[in-house]
Amino acid sequence: MKTLETAIEHWFAQGTEAIGNAEALAAFLELRTALEAGELRSAEPDATVSLGWRVNTWVKRGILLGFRIGTMMEMGGETLRFIDKHTYPVRRFVVADGVRVVPGGVSVRTGAYVAKGVAVIPPSYVNVGAYVDEGTMVDSHALVGSCAQIGKRVHLSAAAQIGGVLEPVNASPVIIEDDCLIGGNTGVYEGTVVRKRAVLAAGTVLTRGTPVYDLVKGEIYKASAEMPLIIPEGAVVVPGSRAVSKGKGAEWGLSLAAPVIVKYRDEKTELSLVLEDILR
Numbered sequence: 001m002k003t004l005e006t007a008i009e010h011w012f013a014q015g016t017e018a019i020g021n022a023e024a025l026a027a028f029l030e031l032r033t034a035l036e037a038g039e040l041r042s043a044e045p046d047a048t049v050s051l052g053w054r055v056n057t058w059v060k061r062g063i064l065l066g067f068r069i070g071t072m073m074e075m076g077g078e079t080l081r082f083i084d085k086h087t088y089p090v091r092r093f094v095v096a097d098g099v100r101v102v103p104g105g106v107s108v109r110t111g112a113y114v115a116k117g118v119a120v121i122p123p124s125y126v127n128v129g130a131y132v133d134e135g136t137m138v139d140s141h142a143l144v145g146s147c148a149q150i151g152k153r154v155h156l157s158a159a160a161q162i163g164g165v166l167e168p169v170n171a172s173p174v175i176i177e178d179d180c181l182i183g184g185n186t187g188v189y190e191g192t193v194v195r196k197r198a199v200l201a202a203g204t205v206l207t208r209g210t211p212v213y214d215l216v217k218g219e220i221y222k223a224s225a226e227m228p229l230i231i232p233e234g235a236v237v238v239p240g241s242r243a244v245s246k247g248k249g250a251e252w253g254l255s256l257a258a259p260v261i262v263k264y265r266d267e268k269t270e271l272s273l274v275l276e277d278i279l280r
Helices: 002-013 022-036 057-069 247-251 267-271 274-279
Strands: 043-045 053-055 072-076 081-085 106-108 124-126 212-214 219-221 235-238 241-243 255-257 260-264
Touching: 002 022, 002 057, 022 057
Parallel strands: 106 124, 212 260
Antiparallel strands: 043 053, 072 081, 212 219, 235 260, 241 255
16 A cells, blocks of 8 residues: 555646546556455544544545546436546446445445445435445435545434545544444534444534533533544433523523533433344
């Protein structure tokens, strides 16, 4: 991979000079193939760093290189047609891939890894650079954004939005670790990390500027200049609100959204997730 990294960095630095260059295209195609095979990731677990995840910025530069050198083309069939860069053609699955792709409007972009046992329910979308691990369900109207990392046995419920990140290239992608339940109409953005077994109740929205209030431990979690917002392992997060205490906001009785950790997963929470196995 070091040779590939060197090639990607070189051609990305060339700017528009890489357009039409066969070597630049070959380097990109090698990167795209490795991403789809799960051999390469835009971010990967690394116990030696404080976040527990290492961002591979050169991989994101390689994805951007693919857009830069690509030319617009028509693709698809007679009744369902697309227009996109030729470097990102329509991706097709076969039974041997072990991925359940349900009819009705599913799109997985080339350059995304989708493991065996994943179910993708329409309409939903998995963007380039994303990594979706074994046993995960991407439910209807769900989005897995560019470079997002989704762990094993995760349920992204209907209309869940997992934000993507390609630029700035050094920014961390959204990371959802193993065995999480992401409720319907949730939004997880701007590099937020949701640790293992956490539950986000329907309607919860997490961003870099969102403080999260832990009623169990009496703490407030926020992002910093160095670290993204991190939801603790096993936390159960629900939408909440906090009163505006100053100015017109106080005078008008306004409040702001504030996600709240009300408990940590226990046996009752586990029982409520049994339905997941049936659906898969």
